[in-house]
Amino acid sequence: MKKLLTCLLLFIILGILLNMTGLLGSKPIDENNQPTSTPTIVVDKPDVSNDSYIPITVDNETNFVTSWYTQGTDANVQSTATFDKQDVKVTYPGTTIASAQLFRDGIPLLKGSSYVLTADVNSTVNRDIEISFGDADTGEVYATDRITINGYTSVRFEFKMNSADKWNGRISFNLGNDGTANTSAEHTITVSNIRIRNGTKNDNTIKVNQIGYTIGNDKKCVFPYNQGDLFDVVNVKTNEIVYTGAIVNGVKNEKTGETNFTGNFTNVITPGTYRVEAQITGTSFEFTIGDDLYHSLSNDLLKFFSFQRCAYALDPAWAFDLAHIACHDTAAIVYDDPTRVIDVNGGWHDAGDYGRYVKTGTKAVNDLMLAYIANPSFFKDDAGIPETGNGIPDILDEARFELEWLMKMQADWGGVYNKAVTQGFPGDISPDEDMQRIYVLPAESTTTAGFISTMAIASIAYKDVDPTFAAACLEKTKKSWENLVNTPDFIEFTNPTDFTAGEYRDDKDSDERYFAGMAMWYATGDAQYLEYAKENYTKDNSATKGTSWSDVGAYGSYLFLMNSDAKKQGTFYETIKNEFKTQADILLGIINADGYQTSLENYSWGSNGYAANNGIQLMFAYDIFGDISYKQGAIEQANYILGKNSLNMSFVSGYGKNSPVNMHHRLAKSKNAFLKGALVGGPDNDREDTITAQLGANVPPAKVYVDQYLSYSSNEVTIYWNSALIYVLSRIN
Incomplete structure (x- = not known):
């Protein structure tokens, strides 16, 4: 007994010591009495089995309206229809076989094409029917065939269109008086499984996700x-x-x-x-x-970022025809202190030009890291980028390349420069041939807040892969946070008159500040950051909106709502949750009312990027609420981008049967090489380049797109469109 009590005492003492060191799971406390470990983050999708969203019986009745009609000249006929069957009641057959008809207009009949009609016909009396192809406008008949129906009969009728194209062709089943006594009695004719095929060619008019x-x-x-x-x-x-x-x-x-x-x-x-x-x-x-249809596509979407690397040699071993020596690798001039030069080598070229922008860079890298956090098993070490094979998922390798550049864009006083650019866009030359001086332009409140958010997320994304780097990212937020809090005014820098680089103008910073506070709370659990986010929401309740580079509030709300401690915030939690649901439901409303199930109300510059961004927000809503309709909405945005659109085009180069080949991308143009895996901007109804401006005024908004290099407003590519699509594909795969 004494030995047992001694062992029990030693066990209790050991438990106390372990608990003191945190090995039993308690959170370490810093000098401000705040937990230094992160709160629980739930980012996996709800446990929804396939059976719960593959319907057992597909609804073929709701919103179905038949396109077949009956008519009688001197006959009396009525019909009822389902999607695959027409029941025609012949009360009085008239005087000729054409007196009663089951017909369909609006059929394209193209010269030289052969057409095949098949159907199953049954009649309650034995009788003849007649099938005819003709012109609905003029009444001209091109071909007819008379067929005897004796019970259930499968019919087949072929004809070749030798006349000029007719876009309003008619196919008619003539069900009137066939000249026999049988048709004089009331009877019913059932025509089912009607199909009219162009036996000469496939027209590919039906729109699908081409992947x-x-x-x-x-x-x-x-x-x-x-x-x-x-x-x-x-x-x-x-x-x-x-x-x-x-x-x-x-x-x-x-x-x-x-x-x-x-x-x-x-x-x-x-x-x-x-x-x-x-x-x-x-x-x-x-x-x-x-299964796993989007892995290769996502790999090429990711490899696009490697082609965008600046101050980095693109080796032919992996870059192939896009290879070039390192570019823009000289020290950069600080614009508002031209006596200073700093090293800002690295980062991604933003788009078809060679500028590097913090606002778009943070948006893009956030998408990549959040995609990894939400579904790490999707991402492998096999994308064919320079770091492939190092045992780390390539998405983290590529994101780190941008993160390390962003660190260089942080000034020693905490502010973050807004971009590294030359004074003007170069011609159609390779980036290593662009010898203009690099300038870093002044810090902005939006870029400083965006930097904080990104580094906070990085501290989570890399904590298991590279804890040292994760800690360094979080450490980088300290000076910038101090600068942000002590600089409450919205600060934005416009281009000097002698600069023509992109601007990425914003009109407020409340959403960036809100996101920064939520991201820091996400990463640290420190209540001061949550309170800062709340304060910015109180000042501007629109700060919670958006997943674009300019409107980032929904990222902050997502991180807040997915935090296991969020419910402790009571009324504030309910407010943000309800707002998020309202935003997602608005998108669903647009989708459900649109013929292509897109979330786009307008088609402006980067419309494909907006569709992908909306897909991100819908997947966020799925994570939060577990409602499968949100995921289905996100799926439809990917379907739209990959071919289910009015242009019948997959907007990702090299993917699908019909995809862009002449993207606005200076590197590819200068090398006369094909850039695979780039998402183009898509239709731009504002017609902001000389090519789209030439399209006729009658071209609908969703079709204002031209696959030409000079159509930069519809056919340019960017890092932050690719990143958004990667996120969506990784969540719906």
Whole structure:
């Protein structure tokens, strides 16, 4: 017994000692009585199984309206329809077989094309019917065929269009008097599984995600005009129809100049290569259904950043035709103190030019780090960047390249210079041929706050991979935080008159300050940072909005709401949560009303980037609320970018059957090389370059895009559009 008591006493003493050293999980306390370890951050998606969002039965009735009609000249006929069947009741057949018709107009009949009509026909009496192809406007008939229906009959009718193109063709099932006594009795004719195919060529009019759809996610396609009542999903390898569904939700779309219809084939979950075929002649590009579809695409989107590296030699071993020696590697002049020069080598060229900007750089690197934090298993060490193979996920290697440059942009007094640029944009030359002097332009309150947010997030992203670097990032925030707090005014620097570099003008800094406070609370748990964020929200309640480079508040709200300690904030927590839900629901409302399920109300410079940013916000909402509709909204933004749009284009170079080849990118232009994995800006209805300005005034907003190098307002590329798409793809894969 004495020995047992001695052991028990030793165990208690050991427990006390372990607890004092923190090994039993208590948080270490700093001199300000604040926990130095981070609060619990929950960033994984809710546990939602595939069964909960793959519907057991697809709804083929809601918002379905048949595109087939019946008419009688001297006959009496009525019809009822489902998406795959027409029941026609013939009360009185009239005098001729054409007296009663089941017909469909608006069918494109192109000269030289062969057309095949197939259908299943059943009649309650034995009788003849007639099928005809003709011109709905003039009544001219191109071809007819008379068929005897004896019970259930499969019919097939082929004809070749030898006349000029007709865009309002008519197909008619003539169901009137066939000259026999049978048709004089009241009877019903059922016509089902009607399909009209262009047997000569695929037209690829149906819009799909040209990369493909992951097995467990929603799968939708868009028809740019009324292409019938049903669509088929066809296995390309076997040419078999694996799914048939209804074409629904006709929406007049002013932004595209179309009336759009939707098909839902979410229940197709067998991996393979497929195409969609409409009831009336339309087809889609081929696409894939499978798992892990977006890994290679995300790798190339990430490798784009390596091509953007400044003051760094791009080796032919990995950069191929885009290789060049190190560029812009001389000391930079401090603009407001021209006697000083500093080292700001490194970082990413922002876009198609060679400027480096803190505002856009922090946005881009935040997207990369938050994507890694949310789904680290998605990112591998295999993107083909210079650091590939070092055992660290390439996304962290690439992000670190920018982080180390951002550290150089921090002045010794804590402010952060806003950009490193030359006085003017160079010509179409390689960056190593640009010999202009580099200038760093004065610090701004937005860049200082943005720097703090980014370094705080970095301290979390790297804590397990490189704790020393993570600690260094957090240490860097101290001087900048002091400067930010002691400089309450909004400070922005406009370009000098002799500079033509990009400006990235902002109109406030409340959102950056709010984000900075929330990010620091996220990283440290120190209540002073949360209080600072609250103060900035009180001053400007719009500070919580946005996931762009200029409006960053939603990042701050996300970090706050995903923090396990946030609920302790009571009313403030509920306010921010409700605001976040309202913002996400507004996006869903736009998506649900749009024919292509995009979140874009307007098409301005960088519209594709805005779509991707909205996808980020919707995934944030999914994490917070667990509502699958938010994830589905994010999926639709990726689908739009990757081909399900009115231009039928995947906006990422080198991906999809139809993608950009002439992006506005000086390096690629100077090397006459192809830049793969770059997301272009997309339609810009403001027509801000000489190319889009030449498009006719009748071109709809969603189609003001030109795949030309000089169309910089629609076809340039940037780091912060690529980063946003990487985030979305990593979350929906």
